[in-house]
Amino acid sequence: MSILINKNTKVICQGITGSAGAFHTKGCLEYGTQMVGGVTPGKGGQTDANGLPIFNTVAEAVEATGASASMIFVPPPFAADAILEAADAGIKVVVAITEGVPVLDMTRVRRALDSSRYADVSLIGPNCPGIITPGGCKIGIMPGYIHMPASEASTGKAVGIISRSGTLTYEAVWQCSERNIGQTTCVGIGGDPVRGLNFIDCLDLFNADSETDGIVMIGEIGGTDEEAAAAHIKANINKPVTAFIAGRTAPPGRRMGHAGAIISGGEGGAESKIEALREAGCHIAESPADLGSVMAKALGL
């Protein structure tokens, strides 16, 4: 099994005519994702380079294609609007790749999505690589070939991966695949301070997924989400969790690339996160090079 998306998921791309949207729509199609169309206001009725229909609104796209997931590449000033449009049109998995969305826009988006009306909508991102169920469905910008479908893993083991960082996710995936540990689903939750799905949401989904044997969790400095996740793991998660926290050497007060990666007000340092996760029984990877080996050991391989 997998979480959130699978080979039957029908996906549209919002911002399909932009350079990034077009490039990655093609990449997802080549991976085998059921891309069924795209949205660019003003270009409804046309088709893209792959022959996919383009619609003016997400509502029209959903009605015509039955899509339940959307991959968003619209520029930052319009990203919040695009997320809300997707949710309003009945999209259930909204994947916002866009980097650079103003944080106050995201607070407004969260006010809307947190209401009961959108209880069944999952937002992934923004500022994230997306989500992939290897061998089934890729929605995002990650290199597909590094992943290993759970069904192809010779160890018979598969993990779920949750990460705030893009390239560090690839690192974890690669190290698992090299050890013949498959991945059920990998979720890049994004590097912004206010975002959609968080560690806890994904931990619960993986915990309930029968095919997922273990979970790799990659956090970084900034905020207290990893501490909250640690408490949640201790109380609710019964699968082995391997954790790595990036930013042990980051100086306080400096934003380390990601808008969310900053140690401020005595909060958000790496050490307290690592201690909380260790205390919760997680298997800590001290080095980013150890993600795969620590996970393998935790799975008894």
Add this chain to the structure above:
Amino acid sequence: MKIHEYQARDLLVKFGIPVPDALVVETADQAKEAYEKLAAQGTPLVVVKAQVHAGGRGKGGGVKLVKSADEAGEVAKAILSKPLVTHQTGPEGVEVKKLMVAAGVEIEKEYYLGMAVDRATASPLLIASSEGGVEIEQVAASNPEAILREPIDPAMGLQGYQARKVAYKLGLKGKQVNQAVKVMQQVAKMFIDTDASLAEINPLIVTPASEEYPDGQVLAIDAKINFDDNALYRQKDIAQMADPAEEDASELRAKEFDLTYIKLDGSIGCLVNGAGLAMATMDLVKLHGQEPANFLDVGGSATEEAIAEAFRIILDDPNVKGVLVNIFGGIMQCDRIARAIVSAAQNVGFEVPLVVRLEGTNVDAARKILDEAKDAIPAMVVGTDLTDAAQKIAAAVAAA
């Protein structure tokens, strides 16, 4: 983005938040004149404050109380004459170009008032404490109950009842309450309207009772405001307040090429794609006994020219004794990095050891490029994996 205190004060005035009189000056003579103007309005005590972004100005000697025009002139001259060193500036300090000369006020009681974006509630958050004048982090550590938090609906702003709740909990009385409520609501409005990421008024004070203010006046004495870089496109007035002199020259240079570079104190230069991997690479360097010289994220779509510039910026740092390249190609194609390394070797030259670890998209093409160029770049070693690369660069630098 950060702004100066005098710019923050201007914003407070624009949003109707009461502040003491103040003037901005650039010379000792102007400081004298400013003193005389303020003294003529009945304030013999005046504060001269260095306008730099770094915190810790008071302890660094950048904030002085003066009692005469001559003293104002002398103090201004002293502060302007040499770089100001605080715990946030590093030993070289920062040049002071502007001073704020502000009317001194009598203080009955100090409070803290702040705004930030709260990740847990995904909302703007009003933060207040009756322990003003000290760093809020200290209060958070020593007396966390003294900090009040009020999440704000970004579409509705801070409601009156929320502000009253905070004001009464702070222990404000009588006519102080309505003044403070107005200040809080306006600070929240300013925060949301200007896409701020942090706003601190510390201290917010109440003056002793006067005829005009029988319960004292609520005044904002010092303000610090930061803004969301991602929103500057729609905040033209705010963006204009940026002071390039306050930013590290190499960080500005990096920004021109869409690179994220942060200078650190170590000796191993790092060139990485992705913020998380860049941080993890720094950690890896440290784990192998060395210190990173920088954080550098080239991003996913950097051109060969931008990557070559990244090498130049790293190698311009005299502390750099070795360079570690760690790329996991996703959108970024490894062969592009390889070509940039070859071009940097030709145009910049590597006089320090260089260890390259590449994985991901187009890695085979990249390895071929590096293999063909290896005789031309004697300083270069290829790392087979992350640990191998970190060990090799640490060993090379330790041996040098």
